[in-house]
Amino acid sequence: MKLFYKAGACSLATHIVLHELDLPFEIESVDTSEKTTASGRDFLQINPDGYVPAVELADGNVLTEGAAILQYLADTHPDAGLAPAPGSWERTQLHRHLNFISAELHKSFGPLFAKPALEGAARDAAVEKIGTKIGHFERILADGREFVTGKTFSVADAYLFTVLNWTNFVGVSLEGHPHAKAFVERIAARPATRAALTAEGLLQAA
Structure with a gap:
């Protein structure tokens, strides 16, 4: 492979x-x-x-x-155990998270990777949109869960970490999203x- x-x-x-x-x-x-x-x-x-x-x-x-x-x-x-069983409610929730990461969060970073780089009001608007999408997961993680699906690491965590980690490359702060920030730190510490x-x-x- x-x-x-x-x-x-x-x-x-x-x-x-x-x-x-x-x-x-x-x-x-x-x-x-x-x-x-x-x-x-x-x-x-x-x-x-x-x-x-x-x-x-x-x-x-x-x-x-x-x-x-x-x-x-x-x-x-x-x-x-990186994904719940197909057909289960838990698997449907995994699909939900993967779809939101792909269609909403991932996509929202696109303008900040474009060339020429955004400036001024255009950049501010892009950063605000990213913050809104991060807020979706901030609310999910606010119940104290360790991983996005609950207590078990899944493939959704690998994808969410990857996209949230882009904040380090585009100058977007996670300080206003403490649960998302802590999530990134937890996943970053995993050996894999x-x-x-x-x-x-x-x-x-x-």
Whole structure:
């Protein structure tokens, strides 16, 4: 299995889950601007949409779309408990969280990664929108739960951490969202998260 990734991008969630599952896998970075991989492959031949993550399986099939990859990994390794059983109420809640992260929170960061960089009122509006989306999870986490689905780490936590961690790169503060801030700190301390961050050059090896 090979994960095609860009350091710190949404592919980090898949990278974290692969470490949580302790699976044998390779990683290869992608220049998403040039659409080439570190080994010189044409990334558009791997994912015609041109973005990460993409996971190439041993049989040659390629999985794309982060939320789908996360659920595939959880479902093919059910003993790890990274997703509730299909068809259960708890699984429906996992879908809810993954969908909100993907369609609302993840998407809201797009303007701050655009070039040229936003300034003035446009940036303020983008930051305010991000804050509104973070507020959704701030309310969920305010009941004292350790993870977004409750007491158990799931693939949704890997994805939520990845997106919330972007605040460190775009100058958005989590100080107004103490529960979300504490969540990021908890997930950042997990060995799998630290391993993925280190492999992507985002954390200095101990």
